[in-house]
Amino acid sequence: MHFVIIGNGITGVTAAITARRLAPDARITLVAAESAHHYSRPALMYLYLGHLRYADVKPYEDWFWAENRLELVHAEATGVDTTARTVQLTTGQALDYDYLLLATGSVVRTASWPGQQLGGVQGFYGLPDLEKMSQATQGIRQAVVVGGGLIGVELAEMLHSRGIRVMWLVREPRYWQSVLPPEESALLAAHIRSYGIDLRLATELREILGDDQGRVRAVVTTAGQELPAEWVGLATGVQPNLALARAAGLETDLGILVNELLETSAPNVYAAGDCAQHRQPAPGEVAVEQLWYTGRMQGETVAHTICEQPTPYRRGQWFNSAKFFALEYQTYGRVPAQPAADTASFCWQHPTRKHLLRINFRRADHVVTGVNALGLRQRQPVWERWLGEQTPIGVVLAQLAVANFDAEFSRQHEPAIRREFARQFPDIVLPAPRRKGLLGAW
Amino acid sequence: MMNDLSAPSLGFSPPAAATPPGEKPVLAAVALGLLALVAAAADADASRARLTLYLAVALLSGGALGWAWLTFGRSAADWHPHDLWRRSSTSRGAVAWATGVALTGFYVVLYWFPWLLENLIRALDPASQWLRHRVADQWFLYGTFYTLAVLVLGVRALWKYRFSRYHLARTMSVMFFQLGFGFLLPGLLLALQRPEYYFTYFWPLKYDYLFPGTVAQLLHGGGLGVFMVFWGVVMSFVATPVLTYFFGKRWYCAWVCGCGGLAETAGDAYRHLSDKSRQAWRWEVRLIYPILGLITLLTALLWLGASGAVPALGVVTGPLGQFYGFVIGSVFSGIVGVGFYPLMGSRVWCRFGCPMAAYLGLLQKHFSRFRISTNGGQCISCGNCSNACEMGIDVKQYAQRGEPIVRAACVGCGLCATACPRGVLNLENGPRAGRLAGSTFIHADSLRIL
Ligand SMILES: Cc1cc2nc3c(=O)[nH]c(=O)nc-3n(C[C@H](O)[C@H](O)[C@H](O)COP(=O)(O)OP(=O)(O)OC[C@H]3O[C@@H](n4cnc5c(N)ncnc54)[C@H](O)[C@@H]3O)c2cc1C
Ligand code: SF4
Ligand code: SF4
Numbered sequence: 001m002h003f004v005i006i007g008n009g010i011t012g013v014t015a016a017i018t019a020r021r022l023a024p025d026a027r028i029t030l031v032a033a034e035s036a037h038h039y040s041r042p043a044l045m046y047l048y049l050g051h052l053r054y055a056d057v058k059p060y061e062d063w064f065w066a067e068n069r070l071e072l073v074h075a076e077a078t079g080v081d082t083t084a085r086t087v088q089l090t091t092g093q094a095l096d097y098d099y100l101l102l103a104t105g106s107v108v109r110t111a112s113w114p115g116q117q118l119g120g121v122q123g124f125y126g127l128p129d130l131e132k133m134s135q136a137t138q139g140i141r142q143a144v145v146v147g148g149g150l151i152g153v154e155l156a157e158m159l160h161s162r163g164i165r166v167m168w169l170v171r172e173p174r175y176w177q178s179v180l181p182p183e184e185s186a187l188l189a190a191h192i193r194s195y196g197i198d199l200r201l202a203t204e205l206r207e208i209l210g211d212d213q214g215r216v217r218a219v220v221t222t223a224g225q226e227l228p229a230e231w232v233g234l235a236t237g238v239q240p241n242l243a244l245a246r247a248a249g250l251e252t253d254l255g256i257l258v259n260e261l262l263e264t265s266a267p268n269v270y271a272a273g274d275c276a277q278h279r280q281p282a283p284g285e286v287a288v289e290q291l292w293y294t295g296r297m298q299g300e301t302v303a304h305t306i307c308e309q310p311t312p313y314r315r316g317q318w319f320n321s322a323k324f325f326a327l328e329y330q331t332y333g334r335v336p337a338q339p340a341a342d343t344a345s346f347c348w349q350h351p352t353r354k355h356l357l358r359i360n361f362r363r364a365d366h367v368v369t370g371v372n373a374l375g376l377r378q379r380q381p382v383w384e385r386w387l388g389e390q391t392p393i394g395v396v397l398a399q400l401a402v403a404n405f406d407a408e409f410s411r412q413h414e415p416a417i418r419r420e421f422a423r424q425f426p427d428i429v430l431p432a433p434r435r436k437g438l439l440g441a442w
Numbered sequence: 443m444m445n446d447l448s449a450p451s452l453g454f455s456p457p458a459a460a461t462p463p464g465e466k467p468v469l470a471a472v473a474l475g476l477l478a479l480v481a482a483a484a485d486a487d488a489s490r491a492r493l494t495l496y497l498a499v500a501l502l503s504g505g506a507l508g509w510a511w512l513t514f515g516r517s518a519a520d521w522h523p524h525d526l527w528r529r530s531s532t533s534r535g536a537v538a539w540a541t542g543v544a545l546t547g548f549y550v551v552l553y554w555f556p557w558l559l560e561n562l563i564r565a566l567d568p569a570s571q572w573l574r575h576r577v578a579d580q581w582f583l584y585g586t587f588y589t590l591a592v593l594v595l596g597v598r599a600l601w602k603y604r605f606s607r608y609h610l611a612r613t614m615s616v617m618f619f620q621l622g623f624g625f626l627l628p629g630l631l632l633a634l635q636r637p638e639y640y641f642t643y644f645w646p647l648k649y650d651y652l653f654p655g656t657v658a659q660l661l662h663g664g665g666l667g668v669f670m671v672f673w674g675v676v677m678s679f680v681a682t683p684v685l686t687y688f689f690g691k692r693w694y695c696a697w698v699c700g701c702g703g704l705a706e707t708a709g710d711a712y713r714h715l716s717d718k719s720r721q722a723w724r725w726e727v728r729l730i731y732p733i734l735g736l737i738t739l740l741t742a743l744l745w746l747g748a749s750g751a752v753p754a755l756g757v758v759t760g761p762l763g764q765f766y767g768f769v770i771g772s773v774f775s776g777i778v779g780v781g782f783y784p785l786m787g788s789r790v791w792c793r794f795g796c797p798m799a800a801y802l803g804l805l806q807k808h809f810s811r812f813r814i815s816t817n818g819g820q821c822i823s824c825g826n827c828s829n830a831c832e833m834g835i836d837v838k839q840y841a842q843r844g845e846p847i848v849r850a851a852c853v854g855c856g857l858c859a860t861a862c863p864r865g866v867l868n869l870e871n872g873p874r875a876g877r878l879a880g881s882t883f884i885h886a887d888s889l890r891i892l
Contacts, residue, residue: 010823017889043824047454050528052829054454059823059842060891061719068889130454138457161524195518292822293883300885321820323863326520330820330865377865380818380883405817405868407859409607 001026003306004087004097006077006244008032009041010292011273012103013059014299015306016070022307028069029095031087033076034126037062042292044130045154049161080248082266099306102245102256102264102271103299106238106290115208119215121232124151133158133233140164140230144219146205147235148176153324155233156197160325166197167227169219173202181337183347184329184372187356191327208232240275240288253277255288260312262302270306272298278313284334285315293319317387318370319380327354332383333370335360343369346393348420350375350413357417359393366392366428376413377405397421398431458535459528468508475501476544483562492565503594510598519605521860523714523830531784532711538784546781553772556580573629585625588704592620595707602710608856608869612696616703624700637663639670642698644678646737647798649766652678653741654748683805689871690812691802692854699798701791702853704780705832709788713832713857716787722834726794726851733770734800740766770795789832793851803850811871812854814847816840819883820864827858827867839891841866844881 003019005012008030016028032038043057065072073095079088080100087095108123110116120136122129137143141164145155148170159166174182175189192199204222208229211217218228240255251257251265255277258264262272273295274288281287289298294315304311321330339345339360347358356374361367367390371383382403386396396403400414418430461469478498485491531537551558563578566586570578596617603609623642632638637660645652651674660667685693695702705713716722740762747755779791792799806812814837821844827837833851837858840847847858847867859867 018885020889040823040825042822043826046824046826047456049522050456050459050525051523052825053527056718056825056829057823059825059838063720064889064891127454134454134456161522293819296819296884319818319820321864326518326522328863328865377817377868380820381881384818384883405865407606407608407856408869409611411607 001098002096003028003099003101004095005030005101005103006032006087007103007105007273007275008035008038008072009103009105009273009295010038011105011295011299012101013038014296015101015103015272015303017068018300018303019307020068020070022303022309026307027071029071029073031073031075031077031089031095033074033090034128036072036074037065039127041126044124044127045158047130048134048158077244078247080244080269082248082269085268098268100269101302101306102250102269102275103273103295104241104244104275106274107241108234109237109239110234111236113205113208115210115216116234118208118210119213120230121208121216121234123234124155125238133231137162137164137231142228143167143231143233144169144227144229145233145235146219147237148172149235149237150322152233152235153192153322155235156192157325159231159233160195160197164231167229168192168197168199169203169205169221170199170201171204175199175201177337179337181335181339181345181347181358181372183349184356184358184374187349187354187374188324188327191354192325195325238274238290240277242275245271245275261305261310262298262313263305270302272302282315285318289315291320317384319383327375328373328377330373330376330378331371332378332380333360333368333387335370335372344425346421346424348413348417350416355413357413359396361393365390366394368393368396379403379405393421394428394430398433401434456528458530459525462512465509465512468505468512471501471505471508475499475505479562482565483559485561488561488564488567491561492568495562495565499590503590506594507597510601514598514602521605523861526714532714534715534785541784542782545783546777549777549781552580552584553776559583570629573626573633575633588700589620589625591708592700592703593617595710596703599707599710603860606856606860609860612856613706615697616699616706619698620700620703624703636666637670640700641673642700644674644682644798645741646678646734646801647699647796649737649741649771649797653744655744682802683809686802686805686812687810690810690852690854691799691806692812692852692869694802695792695799695853696855701775701779701796705788705792706855709783709832712783712788714787714829715785716789716793716832716834718828718831718834718836726834729794730796730800730803733795734797736766736770737797787832787834789834789853792853793833799851799853806852807848807850811874811877812848813870813872813877814852814858815868815870816844816846816881817864817866817868818881819844821866822864824863826861826863830857830861832857836891837867842884843891844884846878846880848878
């Protein structure tokens with residue numbers, strides 16, 4: 001069997017590694033245009049910050065691939081012949097395949113703003129973007145970031161680390177309001193501003209202005225304000241990379257359309273990760289998932305299917321984590337920006353420090369449905385169990401210390417959290433609490 | 443085979459960071475301090491050399507503290523190792539090489555040409571008289587510098603890690619043990635005409651504490667000597683296993699040990715330099731366990747020799763003891779161990795040479811409640827944890843596979859957990875059952891990582 005994978009991101013690589021485990025004799029080839037070896041995309045910012053070197057963000061050392069007989073081809077795939085089962089490469093070669101996986105990831109999405117082609121204006125997705133940004137921001141003093149998502153905050157932090165003044169334009173009136181409830185938004189906005197970032201909420205980009213050399217000089221907001229900028233980062237999202245799928249004549253919509261087994265419309269051709277779109281996402285789940293762990297899960301799932309263990313993709317409990325200028329964010333289960341009518345939302349905030357814990361639960365039976373944590377680390381397996389077992393809020397709060405994943409000697413806030421709960425929900429009686437001890441008796 | 447990797451890999455190498463202008467005065471103070479130190483060493487006039495030495499210490503400490511404030515005091519209290527790989531001093535650049543050569547040179551002079559330090563040693567006579575009731579020698583000079591480094595750069599570490607109570611506790615602990623047990627108490631013992639003894643060092647690290655000669659000499663010294671032998675035996679063979687069972691080897695390596703203390707304070711800026719490759723790990727295993735074997739063998743042979751059962755043993759134990767003392771005791775632990783900080787990271791000795799680390803490591807790995815747990819499926823393979831690991835453990839290999847980290851080398855410094863931007867890692871002591879169980883969120887793959 002020859003299993004060809006296009007794309008060496010987390011999805012393609014996980015598929016390759018899983019397939020090697022399941023099919024020790026298979027021939028496995030990874031084709032990748034961007035880099036010879038797999039690297040961690042979420043770690044790109046740390047290269048710019050000077051925390052890490054390129055070698056440090058490669059999840060596997062270079063010997064790993066040859067030792068596990070994973071063939072690497074550093075080239076771009078330009079076409080697929082789904083009847084002859086071949087892939088065309090820019091090198092002129094053609095690869096025969098028995099099974100093909102498209103794990104082509106995403107590309108930067110931009111609206112079409114006037115001036116976005118100017119020098120010093122760019123999106124941020126891969127190594128070439130990093131290189132470009134590194135060159136273009138050398139010695140500059142003023143930059144603008146557009147878009148309030150997770151890549152936006154990374155760009156702001158990167159620029160800030162080089163002493164560059166950052167103006168950050170976010171269209172919504174409150175920070176990341178499509179995802180976060182108001183308290184979290186407010187805490188994060190204040191936190192980001194405490195670093196001197198000029199976070200401008202309810203501000204939209206209208207146009208980018210250039211100088212005679214074709215380089216960016218300023219941006220203009222929809223309010224007509226002109227803001228000076230020597231560099232502009234467009235962080236307004238990514239969209240599935242469909243170039244190859246379209247060339248191959250696969251059915252696509254927002255992404256490459258796949259069923260539960262991650263099969264595309266062509267036989268023996270699969271798609272997974274950022275580039276795939278589920279035809280029928282499970283209730284409450286999105287059709288296009290652009291996350292590291294979902295990429296890993298999809299890669300693993302599809303490898304099972306290809307290695308004759310057909311496995312439908314099931315994501316399980318939602319979780320995510322991020323970091324906003326040293327403030328960690330974790331979420332498990334569902335915590336929508338606006339809780340549904342049948343859901344109660346309990347929120348505790350430390351009076352002076354940056355700690356926040358929100359737990360949502362159903363009003364009728366008190367079963368917890370999701371948690372947000374800022375500046376606190378929560379233990380994922382515990383929350384997974386509580387959410388899966390439909391645990392009532394009382395039990396969760398009584399045992400909250402069990403979910404505490406903070407370092408030893410950290411201050412423990414569980415008693416304060418329970419006091420606050422008793423204040424907000426006096427009608428709900430809590431069982432006696434348990435503590436987290438130094439000897440780890442959880 | 444279609445292994446076309448000839449196309450240039452993009453990679454990324456960030457531009458070198460310039461020294462911010464604000465930092466130049468403090469760096470100048472450090473440079474002047476070094477100059478004053480050289481001047482003091484060259485000055486035969488004892489009282490003038492003493493003043494120059496005090497000036498040197500003031501400039502070096504002041505400069506180091508000033509630099510610490512400029513680097514960490516002004517920014518928000520959090521983990522931000524910005525520019526570590528962009529600065530010449532911390533990325534094996536010219537400054538790092540110069541520092542390494544200077545440190546190594548100091549050790550060479552200290553061990554083989556101590557008379558070159560005569561003026562500095564004499565300059566410390568009053569201090570030595572005050573503390574130990576006797577004149578200074580090269581080891582007093584060394585102890586003084588060592589303790590100063592731990593204290594001054596310990597303050598830097600307290601500043602840098604002021605957001606984390608774990609690191610504050612750990613740093614204060616190593617500062618306390620170095621000052622109290624590594625410097626003042628041994629001096630006091632000498633002042634009281636007692637044998638010099640370091641209560642925080644035990645066999646096999648301080649190997650000669652259990653040599654028959656040392657034991658006989660201590661026992662000769664009366665009640666305190668008996669206590670010292672008793673203490674040494676209990677700490678080596680009872681307290682070490684018990685404490686390691688509960689807390690892993692960190693109770694010693696990252697909280698008590700003097701070598702660890704220097705690594706956690708003076709070496710903190712270099713922790714990322716330790717090599718994480720499989721090759722380095724193989725060297726580690728090849729070196730550290732044979733060294734533990736060697737010192738165990740040597741101790742056993744010495745006792746056998748002392749028993750008089752095999753009179754011919756002296757032929758072996760003499761040279762073996764000298765070889766060990768020279769190669770391992772001075773060259774490895776001093777010259778390579780500390781001199782190479784700026785090039786190979788802060789724990790070269792702990793990692794490749796220390797028999798105590800090997801002993802503690804075996805206990806930690808096979809007989810302990812300690813592990814670093816990984817939080818579900820959250821790892822993004824960013825590599826920050828591995829980068830922060832001074833023991834050269836490629837932590838992310840475990841984290842990205844969802845496996846708890848149980849490694850003999852881990853000294854429990856906790857920096858991997860601090861460095862992780864996703865809160866994936868946590869140092870924990872817990873029931874041994876399930877200690878090695880991986881996360882159910884990531885299916886373990888069976889492909890080799892080491
Ligand atoms: C800056 C940044 C930070 C992020 N941080 C996080 C985070 O903290 N947490 C999180 O969960 N997610 C994060 N993400 C999202 C996460 O990185 C992606 O969801 C994930 O990398 C997708 O993996 P993938 O393998 O599906 O695609 P990709 O990683 O995009 O890999 C696809 C690869 O395929 C190659 N390719 C495409 N077409 C071809 C072709 N025709 N021929 C050859 N090669 C081709 C591309 O060059 C690319 O290298 C971040 C993303 C970015 C950009
Ligand atoms: S694994 Fe973590 S705790 Fe252990 S030595 Fe390395 S950085 Fe320190
Ligand atoms: S620092 Fe955290 S997220 Fe990054 S590789 Fe290590 S464990 Fe994973």
